[in-house]
Amino acid sequence: MKIGELSRHTGVPARMLRYYEEQDLLHPERAENGYRAYDTSAVYRVQQIRGLLDSGLTTEIIRRILPFLTEPDEIHVHPECLTEQTAALLRGEADRIQQRIDCLARNRDAILAYLAAVQPDTSRPLTG
Template identity: 50%
Template sequence: MRIGTLSERTGIPRRMLRYYEETGMLIPGRCANGYRNYDEQSVDRALQIRGLLDAGMPTRVIKQVLPCLKQPGIIHVLNAAPETLDLLERERDSMSERIETLTGSRDAISRYIDTVRRARVPEAEAA
């Protein structure tokens, strides 16, 4: 399939798909005319990459774990290098810290909203 079709099927902009290719995370075939030719597995691969990026994982880490991701939701690890495991542990810990920070921020905003709404109720009743 051409890049436009892959973009439509995944919801990922063409420019981003080209970036995935530039970084070596997504490798299309090439037609005789030089056009990119993506196979059916490219749909899942592009979605995996997008999901990992959305989770906050940097591309340098994604490139290392992609070979372990043969199908969505299934991880195949063959002789994982200790460096890769250390890197993934650091990424996991970093994600956990970001989650805690976001949770704290969300909770603070919720408390603020609740306080403002409670303060408005007496104003509305007085009117």
């Protein structure tokens, strides 16, 4: 399939698909006319890349672990993939994500405290 078809199947703009290729995350074949040609497995691969990006991983980390991912929605990093450098990157990402979670929890608590202060008679709790 061509890049436009892959874009329609995945909902990812063609410009972003080209970016994935630049970042060495996606590897289309090239037709004689130079057009990118994707097989059907590219749909799953793009969905996988999107999910990893949405979870907060950087393209650098995704590039390192993507060849070792085989199951949908799961990260199974094989021991040969987990170099000390990759482990350090993953620990750093986990720390960064935890900081975001902590910040979001503080913001949620502040919003709920504000709502409780301005609407103390609300019978329905607004907890997350």
